[in-house]
Amino acid sequence: MCADGEVVIRSGDLHSDGYHLLGCDLCCLGEVRRKLEAGGAARDAPTLLLAECVLVYMQPDAAQALLEHLAATFPRCVLLLYEQCNLGDKFGEVMLRNLSVRGCALAGERYCREPQAQVQRLLGAGFETVRSWDMDTVWRALPEDDRARVEALEMLDERELLQQLNSHYAITVATRGELFADLDLNA
Structure with a gap:
């Protein structure tokens, strides 16, 4: 989790509190799943x-x-x-x-x-x-x-x-x- 206002760029992805910009090959569903999980995507939200x-x-x-x-x-x-x-x-x-x-x-x-x-x-x-x-x-x-x-x-x-x-x-x-x-x- 990032601290308030902190932006972290890691492995080409951008993370901040409540926002994640994730790059992946959309043709590879396994990669899409991993990236959504890494970004904390809540299925019920x-x-x-x-x-x-x-x-x-x-x-x-x-x-x-x-x-x-x-x-x-x-x-x-x-x-x-x-x-x-x-x-x-x-x-x-x-x-x-x-x-x-x-x-x-x-x-x-x-x-x-x-x-x-x-x-x-x-x-x-x-x-x-x-x-x-x-x-x-x-x-x-x-x-x-x-x-x-x-x-x-x-x-x-x-x-x-x-x-x-x-x-x-x-x-x-x-x-x-x-x-x-x-x-x-x-x-």
């Missing part, structure tokens, strides 16, 4: 899991095994997943080709064809409630005042480009456990 553009780079079977493990390990959790979506159109094809040329093939691309594919994947992994929105839908759902405030931070002369980018990324929220039974994902 409400847990927030974040995954930003990571599952799409994993082989689908490894990503599915990881998702199933997380769902089984944390019975009261929320997973926030941010990944590419709508890759079946021309913009998506160009994105895939550009990434492939750079040696970054998206192994899990089939789950990024449309947001609903992630919903089905996460339900199949053991999450109980799942909802997904492309970022353009999220952007348009924000109050006009908030959008204007954000747009004022930096001049945006290519509004169509932002819309195109936003329509090719999605946020997916998946939950497990009674703690989140009242969370309205249909709003």
Whole structure:
């Protein structure tokens, strides 16, 4: 345990009181288990899991095994997943080709064809409630005042480009456990 305010970096991992940043190969479930245990992850505590553009780079079977493990390990959790979506159109094809040329093939691309594919994947992994929105839908759902405030931070002369980018990324929220039974994902 770290003293108040103390930050310890050990073997590439960062530890402080109540916070642990652990690096591991997500394709190796044994390593994931060891790191979660080393970080003191409490299975019975409400847990927030974040995954930003990571599952799409994993082989689908490894990503599915990881998702199933997380769902089984944390019975009261929320997973926030941010990944590419709508890759079946021309913009998506160009994105895939550009990434492939750079040696970054998206192994899990089939789950990024449309947001609903992630919903089905996460339900199949053991999450109980799942909802997904492309970022353009999220952007348009924000109050006009908030959008204007954000747009004022930096001049945006290519509004169509932002819309195109936003329509090719999605946020997916998946939950497990009674703690989140009242969370309205249909709003």
